[in-house]
Amino acid sequence: MWKRGMGMSVTDSAKSEAESAGVVWGKWHGLASPYPLLAHLLDTAAFAAGLWDTTFSRSMRLTCSLGFGPGESHGRAGFAFLAASHDCGKAEPWFQGQVTSRNPSEFADNSGLLAEAGLDAFPDAARLLQLMRNDGGNSIRRMLRHEAGSAAALERADAPAWAVAAVSGHHGRYMPDASPQHSRPVQAYRDWIRGSGWAQEQQRDLNLIASAVDWSGFAAEAHTESQLAGLIPLVTGAICLADWLASDEVFIRSAPLELLADDPREYFLSRATQAAELIPSTVGIPVRPRGSFGEVFPGFSADREVQRWAVDHGNHGPGLSVIAVPMGEGKTETALWMHSASDVDDGLIFALPTMATADAMFSRVQAFYSGTPALAALRHGMASLNAFYDPAGGSPTDICDDEGGLTGSEWLQGRHRSLTAPVTVSSCDQVLAAAVNHKFSPVRLSSLAGKHVVLDEVHTYDPYQDMLLTRLLGWLGRFSVRVTLLSATLPTRRVRDYARAYAQGAGCPVNGEILGLYPCVTTTSPDGTTTQFELAAHRSYSHGVHVSDMVVTGTTFDEFTDEYATATAAYVDALREQHPEACIGVIVNTVGRANAIAMRLTGERRPLVIHSRMTAQQRSERTSELLALTGPGATPGTLTFVATQIAESSLDIDVDILVTDLAPVASLLQRMGRQWRHSQFGGRGWSHSEGRHRPTNEPVAHVLVARDPSGVRHVHAAIPYSNAEVDKTLAHGLEHGARTVIVIPDDLQGLVDGCDVTLNDLTEVDTDRPELGHVLAHLGESAAQEGQARRVGTDHDDFAVDWELNPSWAANPTLDALTSGTLWDAEAITRLRDGDTLQLLVYDPTGATAYALGRTPDALVANMQSLAQSREALRCVVPVSGRVATRISRFSTAAAIPQEWSSQPTAILRDLRPVSVSELAALGLTLDPILGLTSE
Structure with a gap:
């Protein structure tokens, strides 16, 4: 009482x-x-x-x-x-x-x-x-x-x-x-x-x-x-x-x-x-579309094996579902159907690995909610640029129509609030941050507790994100949250870890054996019962692999980049000469390498370039152009594009010939999935869309491996990934260059299991890498071991045991740790290879530089209440990290930044670093209309 x-x-x-x-x-x-x-x-x-x-x-x-x-x-x-x-x-x-x-x-x-x-x-x-x-x-x-x-x-x-x-x-x-x-x-x-x-x-x-x-x-x-x-x-x-x-x-x-x-x-x-x-x-209430599969997805039927599984298996109540099927098998519709068909009265959060994929998914989720009054939020660093938040589209009460059932709420745009929306589409960082100690972390955990949490493209998660997800699943299991993980491939070890974490969080051991099956759905209920459903693939075929070694003698990173880019451009030029009408996609690991290759390619047409070190407007235009040329139904003809990781998971593109850097096996398979993506393979061989003529009889991925003169994989060739990830892919996935074919889907599970890397696998060489320094700073030690990684977050089981021993609200180290640290910022502490990122607002008061803001920061501050001007400014923002960010931080001056800049009410602008094109030029940097921010 x-x-x-x-x-x-x-x-x-x-x-x-x-x-x-x-x-x-x-x-x-x-x-x-x-x-x-x-x-x-x-x-x-x-x-x-x-x-x-x-x-x-x-x-x-x-x-x-x-x-x-x-x-x-x-x-x-x-x-x-x-x-x-x-x-x-x-x-x-x-x-x-x-x-x-x-x-x-x-x-x-x-x-x-x-x-x-x-x-x-x-x-x-x-x-x-x-x-x-x-x-x-x-x-x-x-x-x-x-x-x-x-x-x-x-x-x-x-x-x-x-x-x-x-x-x-x-x-x-x-x-x-x-x-x-x-x-x-x-x-x-x-x-x-x-x-x-x-x-x-x-x-x-x-x-x-x-x-x-x-x-x-x-x-x-x-x-x-x-x-x-x-x-x-x-x-x-x-x-x-x-x-x-x-x-x-x-x-x-x-x-x-x-x-x-x-x-x-x-x-x-x-x-x-x-x-x-x-x-x-204000905060909104959960709603969902109802009806048959065809009614929820007009014009579609559940013709993929995983979709039929979802339709046949009823309610989809609380628990963990891990769906690992090849690309193009309809995972998105499967997850949305599971949400629609369930009687669980939860909201939905759909999280993806990049801002670009989140934006694309937001449009699909908006169509899914067509005809409903659902309130929603899009959450990532540049979400306010999305048309969903464009005031020109009308007030929130006016834009709920049959074309899209999601509406915004001014209340949901407040700090810490977007994950509380009944429907949220976000970058995965927003969800994984719940596993990192920070101020208001309980709001993030509580918001997830009332949602169906869908994490897409989990195969892209690095070892650090894998650890964070495992920790988070313990908390979500404690709250009996519905969790759906979507992945093109996933190591068996990860599936077992995820099931164990969820069940233990719910207070139960895993009951059932988890085998390395693929394609497969693995479910774990809150009582620990685990069941696997092996599926048939919609498309089975052989994907050719051609590994090409390139000797690079340069020892510094700049020498390596220049020499390797020259060799790569020559390789691509040779392919172009053999196949003059082909669409060639070149996907590489760093922005500097992408620009260096693009500048060295010969031919009458300059290649299309797309990467992260462009202004938001540049990326948007390049993305639209690339999708128009290589998307569903397109006939690109003669085209060469050079891209970084943004192309491996963000875009529904189809290339004839793929050239790719050596990368972790999950990324490599994702890149291969962009080759002949819209063609079908059957008993009579390959069939292509009308007007699409392939230059070869089967898809062949050209994998480039940079080696030093002694034949060892070049020390710089792994950047920005860990040495452990890249070396396992080279040794096991590509058999040291001897592999010539990958049978899809039959070979995939063995590949990803053999190339699996945990946080404990990172080598001493990895821990010395500056690209990993931000994570190591959070870990607080000189090696990225799991025990030290736990210091950035709190496992539910440890929290429960510690609370049992000391159930006190005052002077409690366990409670204090849960909300310790500064407010989570800039999506920078949930990724192993993203260091501190600067968001540069590039301006040129003369208006002569394309894609730069045509006014000074003072003029922008004078109109800081103008949403239209704020959006215009955000279109001119370039994210930079690594060596470029270091160069700007160390040598640029803040003299041109108005004193009022740090106190303006618009938080997203307040966090930007204004920099003029003349200041960039003094640092050897140029905002190129084709290549984005380039370095001399």
Whole structure:
């Protein structure tokens, strides 16, 4: 039962507040008068109840109910109560007087009136302030925040430890693992609160909340602390969401405050009605299209084996599904059908490896939701450039039509909120970041807990991402989340690790053997039952492989790039001479190499070049051009294009002849999948689309291997991948150059199993690579071992064990670690080979440089509120990393950046680095209209 203290009665409270002008306030700034704390607490309860009713999946409700007691109605009341209690710690003198604010005198009069009513100031406040200034300021400051006061009040009321901890982190971080030197003076403050009128005020608020939401107390259940540990971040994240919704100024101004003192329950019910009306247009509620496969996907039938499996296997409830089938087998439709056909009332997040693939998938998901009122968000570094966010398309309420059923919400564009949308399409970094410790990580975990999480192209994940995904699956298994992993290939070891992590997170061992089957669907239910379904491939054929060794004598990276590019260009020119009408695709591993090859190719037509080191507008134009020339139904004729990894998974293109650098086997197979992609192989051989004439009898991939004069694979040839990945591919996948054919799909599982690389496999040479330095900095050691990698995140099982040993909200290293670190930024800590990235805003005030912004940063700042100008600026952004980023960071000047730049309200612009074309020229860099940002 709920422990009710000896606080003032409702009548006494109302009388006390009426007799004085003092108010225990919850919101102050921007309002005509201070907003009563109790009003905000009940507002938050109203949204919490509404979220429980409309946005929580059944799995999420059942998981939460473990901590509140049996029955969903009891769980609903418990969550509403706990969410409301999040700010009861504001009823303390430290907060009410805003002791550490820049202008505490603003609050002095109100604090004086509160003191007259028996709510005194803390007598030793000056000493605490001095301690904060002299020593341990950040730790002491955090321990004195109002969320710590809320946790202490709940603890005094005998709330369970997990619930107290959940409330303590609702501002993004849990309490610091502080030393006794810093915690003792704070504890003295807490002891004083316990014996003051403030404790009675807090207890009074808790009692009023409990009565208003009809909460009878935490029911005693036979659950261990380790079983309840996972609820902490889950509920913390959900409380954050309810708090943000309740803090909307328009909602605050609509409060019927006349009900608050007379009848708090009636006030709560009134606000709950308002909240229920607002949720569909702010955070949104999950919806999904219904019907047969042909109705959900007009014009299509379930003619692929994996699609027939999805249709035949019914509900697709909570659990993990790993779908590993060749490219072109309809994985996307399979995952979307699984979402549509299920009775699970969850949302959807569809995550892909690149921004380009996320943009392309967003269009497909938008078509899938045609005719529905679903709210959605696109989330990656350049999402605001997508037409979905173009105000010219009309207001969100006007663009829901039969052509696309997804609409936006201004509320969802706030910080930390996009993953809370009922439908989210994002880069995989947004999902994998939930496995990395950072501020507000509980919001990310809680958002995923109510979704069907679909991760596409998992075969592209590097060993670090593999480790993060395994960790994340433990958390998602704990919450019984539906997870679907889509992959063209996947090592058997990874499938086993993923199944084991999900089942262990759910508290069960894996029950069933996982074999190296391909094509195959492997499912793992929350009870650990694992089942495999071996499938037939839609297309079976032999893909030729021609390995060509190229001796490169240069020892520096620049020498290697120049010499290797010259040899590669000569190789491609020879192929062009043999096949003058062919479409030749050259896919290489680095931007510098792509540009160097393009500049050396001969012929009347310049090659089409596409890579990441272009402005957003350049990439968009090149992508559209390449798709028009080589996409479905196209007849490209004579064409040469040079691209980096962006072409291996982002684009539905078809080339006659493929030339590729040596790369990890998953990337190599993806590149091969772009060759003869739209042709079919049957009993009579190959058949091609009308007008498409292949220059050879079968597809042959030309794989280039750079070697030094001694015959060893050149030391620079692995960049940007790890040596372990590339060397395993060369040794096992290509048999040291002896392999001449890969039978698809028969050979694929053996290939990927033999070339599998874990984080432990990275060699000492790899750990010295500057390209991996950002990961090693997070790992905190000089070698990328799994034990050290765990320091960037928290495994669910470890979290549960640690919580069992120390179930305390204060000075808990496990809790502190979960939200430690800076706010996750720029999608840079979830990839092994992406170092720190600079987003360059390239400008030329003369307007003479194509694709550069034709104005200065000062002119842009002067119109910083213009969305049209912001979008125009974003089209001129070039992402750079590695040596180019280092060169710009070290040698460019910030003198041309306006002082107002860092304080402008548009966050995405605030993080850009303006740089002029003249400044780039001084650094030996040029924004070329064909090649993008090039280096001399």
